[in-house]
Amino acid sequence: MNMQAEATDTRTAHAAAFADLDFDLLRRYVQVIRHKLTADQYLYHAGQPFQALYFVHSGCLKTVELADDGRDQVTGFRMRGDLLGIESIGLRQHACSAVALEQGEVWELPYPAMLTACRELPELQAKLTAALAEQIRQDHAWMLNVGTLNAEQRVASFLVDVAARYARLGYSARHFILRMRRTDMANFLALKHETVSRAMTRLDDLRLIAVERREVRVLDDAGLRRMAAGCAS
Amino acid sequence: MNMQAEATDTRTAHAAAFADLDFDLLRRYVQVIRHKLTADQYLYHAGQPFQALYFVHSGCLKTVELADDGRDQVTGFRMRGDLLGIESIGLRQHACSAVALEQGEVWELPYPAMLTACRELPELQAKLTAALAEQIRQDHAWMLNVGTLNAEQRVASFLVDVAARYARLGYSARHFILRMRRTDMANFLALKHETVSRAMTRLDDLRLIAVERREVRVLDDAGLRRMAAGCAS
DNA sequence: TCCCGGCGTTACACACGGTTACAAACCGTT
DNA sequence: AACGGTTTGTAACCGTGTGTAACGCCGGGA
16 A cells, blocks of 8 residues: 555566565564564554564554654554554664554564564565565655655555455456545645545545445556556546 | 755664775775766766665765656755665666766766675675665654655754765765755755745844855754754744 | 856745634534 | 444635745855
8 A cells, every 4th residue: 555556577487575585484484473463553653663663464554653842743554464563673672653543463573583584585585675666666656656646646556556456466456445644644645634534435426436434446447556656537 | 965864763773884894805806997977977877777876975966856748856966985876776767867967977887797706795685785775764753844844844864864975985974065955955954045045044134044045054952953853933 | 258058036926725604414412 | 123432524714834936155176
């Protein structure tokens, strides 16, 4: 849901997913600890000691960047197969917070053990590095969208990306339930929640989607993608 | 110049710089190739084969994300000590373009050789990973600023960050020359160049800075930082 | 030296999205 | 079923930043 370029073009074709990792092999080196999460539960707070990465097994979480003066920015949403905490690598304390949007389960991967495991398993090292690079590309795609698209286009782009992520997980890209509130979506897209509401109803009016609160049905995929790209009208 | 949090707080205190790397040691493993660049010269284009990372030895470059429909977004500015190309790790082709803003020199680090060198030098591997994570944190700080600050505050924040980067390189944080045009600044800050101009003159009117085209003098550092934070007025 | 093109600045009208306010729908609790 | 709190939707107004245009400045080339 990081609004990365929707089409898997040649540049992103080889983006490695952490999901298809051999966890049985990994468990020989790293003690993987399962954690159940409930809605609104913090997985970690900004400022807490950084000790582990987290693999999302189920559910959906948001990562939130915080400023000293109280400003906050949702920097992404993570679902099954995504890795959490990589942004804090090299620090002693977490750079941001991670909050569960619904109940779910994450697998804790203690970082010191991961480091030694990386020395034994070059494949793991490559996957981790690839995950970091992929995160940078996602963020840059977000910058491009927020920097160049208007409110409606941003919302459309977001929905296209969400749909693609659901498709990758084997769910329907045509009909899904958003896991986050309007406020979270708005914050992520650098908009206000009223604006997101208006954009959603407008996309509904245009028969591109059918919305009912968090339930979204994609009626005109091509049209939605056209809207998500720079094309006006 | 990526508008990261200006104060080096406890969270960013251990951000590893690639600058203090032992290049003599690295040269035993990697054939470092020097490249001179002239203003407006592309170091690499989006879509070109990804074969190397680049260490900026002198000069200033911008990285530009491109969309199929022609939209473009400046994702950052790189100066001496910064690493270029890391966002394309794991891909066959570069994900973005890099353009020199002035004459300068970069050192090409062929990536396959870097990979093998990383296996021999754990310190190098750590530095590379840290550089990737640091990039993510910079991007998230940018998201926070663009998502929550108005035009004036963004420009102030940008100037504070530029000043900090110059200071780190041993130059004056009080008096410097911007290396990029208003258009590049504006694109990076998700504004229009006219808006950046107006913001600069307003910061000048407020006696926080003294501007004359690309020349900037910081008159009230604390005031500028206050403006760069969420504080209104 | 003059001319030209790129860059930066300024003025003004307008539009998009923010602000504010209120209402409706949903949720969990009692 | 009634209640309160939260989330979402709708509407009117307003302000920040944009679009447009004109002008000034500076540097490079003829």
